[in-house]
Amino acid sequence: MMISTRGRYTLRILLDIAEYQKEGYVPLKDSAERQEISKKYLEQIINLPDVSKMLDSSRGLHGGYRLSRPPEEYTVGDILRAAEGSIRPVSCLEEDHIPCGRSADCPFLPIWKGLDDVICNYLDSITLQDILDRKSECPGGNDYVI
Amino acid sequence: MMISTRGRYTLRILLDIAEYQKEGYVPLKDSAERQEISKKYLEQIINLPDVSKMLDSSRGLHGGYRLSRPPEEYTVGDILRAAEGSIRPVSCLEEDHIPCGRSADCPFLPIWKGLDDVICNYLDSITLQDILDRKSECPGGNDYVI
């Protein structure tokens, strides 16, 4: 599996913050309770360097988090990359990957590159604002039963 | 990462078998040496139920493996699913996944479904024969330097 709870929790928390931040900083405790996710685990996730850059925080009473930019500037791809480190489908495509000696004529490398492209194009085409809009359009209920 | 060495090795070995099977059964030893992959590890992979279904085998001297169907009937998606078990991007989409209680109005579920679709559409559009054709068109060399 490509996207673990880390990425999915991060998406849910950022969306939760986006929904509630008009009332001020959103305490992680509240988001965690609404989303039914371990607050302690969320603390770790939210303090990952690339995730914390997406948020402003305030300590003390009435502290919490808010998005540092408007929701339309957060793509799903950006959030997942921040939380997961990388969402490349194979290690061959990682920045720091050591070439394997066959890469120059590897018949699969173009395929992996193509796969990465369709994934990024899709995930980077959806923003937090898109999800907020869709939620208010059809509140409670989507097409899927799992 | 979505696709581990298991999936990538399986693709390489099936392509190797496709290339060499016109001379009869292809011993795993030969494929392993050409591909520089541990033969013992390959034995495990190739005996996974869904992978072994894709091959005919023969024991003894001059035994080995060959594809049980023509190369154009093997999509990259099929091979990866056989080797990896699943290539769904999130566990929420697995067949045996226990619904989480929020699935009825989860705002992310449609996104995961869309992601799974673009991945499957892409990977199921490429067959082993496509890769063989591309190899013979531009032997030794693709566009990527990693």
Added chain:
DNA sequence: AAAATACATATTAAACCGATAGGATTGGTG
């Protein structure tokens, strides 16, 4: 009989996942 091959099962070191635990630090409020 010997050799080559597939087939089977167990073990292992390392990494990763999804938490839990116990605090330290900071800032607002009475």
Added chain:
DNA sequence: CACCAATCCTATCGGTTTAATATGTATTTT
């Protein structure tokens, strides 16, 4: 100033997966 609520920091842990290695057994051709 004392208290409390919140973020921030670091360690630990059980379970699973990954990528092998090891040790065989079974089968077939020569």
